Amino acid sequence: MNIKFRCIALILFFSVLTSLAQENPGAAIPWTTYEAEHMATNGTIMGPAYKPYLVETESSGQQCVKLNTKGQxxxxxxxxxxxxxxxxxxxxxxxxxKGLSSTIGIYKNGNLIQQVTVSSHYTWLYGKYPFTNDPSAGVPRHFYDEIRVKDLKIGKGDHIRIQRDDRTVDAAGYCIIDLVDLENIATPVKMPDNALSITDKSFRENDTTDDYTNAFRNCINKAVETGKTVWIPVGTYKITDNITLPPNIIVQGAGMWYTELVGDAELYKNANKRVRLIGNGSNIHLSDFAITGKLNYRSDQEDNDGITGSFGTNSTISNIWIEHTKVGMWIENSQNLKITGCRMRNTIADGINFCVGMSQSIIENCTARGTGDDCFAIWPTVFHKQMFSPGHNLIIHCTAQLPFLANGIAVYGGDSNQVKDCVCTDISQGSAILISTTFPTENKDKTVNNNFSGTTVIDSCYIKTSGGFDHEWDWRAAVELCVDKRNISGVSISNLIIENSLSNAISVIAKNEPDKVGELSNTTIKSVTVKSYGIGVNGKHGLFISADAHGSLTVIQSKVDGIKNESGNFTIVQ
Known part of the structure; x- marks a missing residue:
């Protein structure tokens, strides 16, 4: 077997093994999370709190610990x-x-093992969407960032302390800790046979700077010519322009903790000088590296960075960590694309969005935390020509956590898309799962209409502490069907556990115009258990139908208390 395709076969083989091994919903999490509010502390425990624009609300479990002074x-x-x-x-x-800095000391069994500098430069947005960095606009959000540290030696039972160790250059008045993840990461992946390294002198062309943009491009060109793999070894590599990925290319790193493509903070205000890998063909395979951008504001007029473009047919993206970019991945016109084992962290907008012309593609075993829009989304819009009929996509065994805007998982149309075996927790700015017609899926001359068709399936998901305040829609439900001026037909919601909803557990809401009244039809809720709701705001329900809603909903074999139907044009069949 050709070495290139042997690598691909191994990726797919281990993906199948992971899928078969998972019985519980959500991604297979290789780290252990320690919540700050459950730790011993001499700081101040904050929360729980559920109202918008509070750091507690954006915290895991809506609680955190504030270290007010050095030494806490x-x-x-x-x-x-x-x-x-x-x-x-x-x-x-x-x-x-522009942010402030602090220093965190990491101690093991009473001894300092490392100090790390942390900053609020990539946090704090204000005002109305799409937000500003100006504190005078008020109504803040996006309070949290993360720092990752490797090369530690922590044994079972070791006593770990996270301490505020400010130095004279640090001006932050406090440091809040939400959680700590500990992980035992594998050793770096070794350079495969038949591969070309971007560090090879022939690709550097006498370039003595730390910018590897041209070396990366030159390596890709040579790999296309020779049929070899592009290898990115252990290290940090500055990228300051687009990297276009041609068909039939493999880009392999040493691991998401070891190989990092990083932006240049001085250039990042220029949208053309960011870390952006652009798919431009079929049979593209990316794996085992990180992308770290330098973006701290949102502009929807600027192109997305991270991983974008079209991946044609039969491409794979696996084991990639993306942080501080506008989006993690914004993918268009791809069929049979498989995204597996990836981590989206602290993006300004979406984690992973399947957009124009996405067909029969999968997001599996991925996590998203701290995103600035939907953690995972399927949006079959039409602002580009679609190469594939959108639909039959699957989000499975994924975990969505703590976006500072929007939802955990959102489906905005398409044919027979599915969400299965997922976990959504602490979705305090919107719904854990949103089915909605809010965003356009039809072109201007109405020759293409990608509204909901077939059966949209939501199955076997676990949802906790979700359904928060949306700045445009008020309090969202943990699971919401938003019939926004267009019909939604054919939805199957089954085998869900919805626990501790901040607002309503399940809702059907509508936004109508005199000549545009959407209707919900052929929709079933089966074997759904609602354990509690309204923990963040009073007067909420297990199942709520808004006064403007039209259509019907069938509820079968479910444990849903507190049903409220305010519409004379909507029927609940039980």
């Missing part, structure tokens, strides 16, 4: 060995919106 800490005993750590933290903003 949180501490815990490691329940298993680890060699890496992620700390989710929040610092105050500066008056000019």
């Amino acid at each position: 800490y949180v501490e815990f005993n490691a329940i298993s060995s680890a060699n890496s750590m992620v700390i989710r933290y929040s610092l105050p903003d500066s008056k000019d919106g």
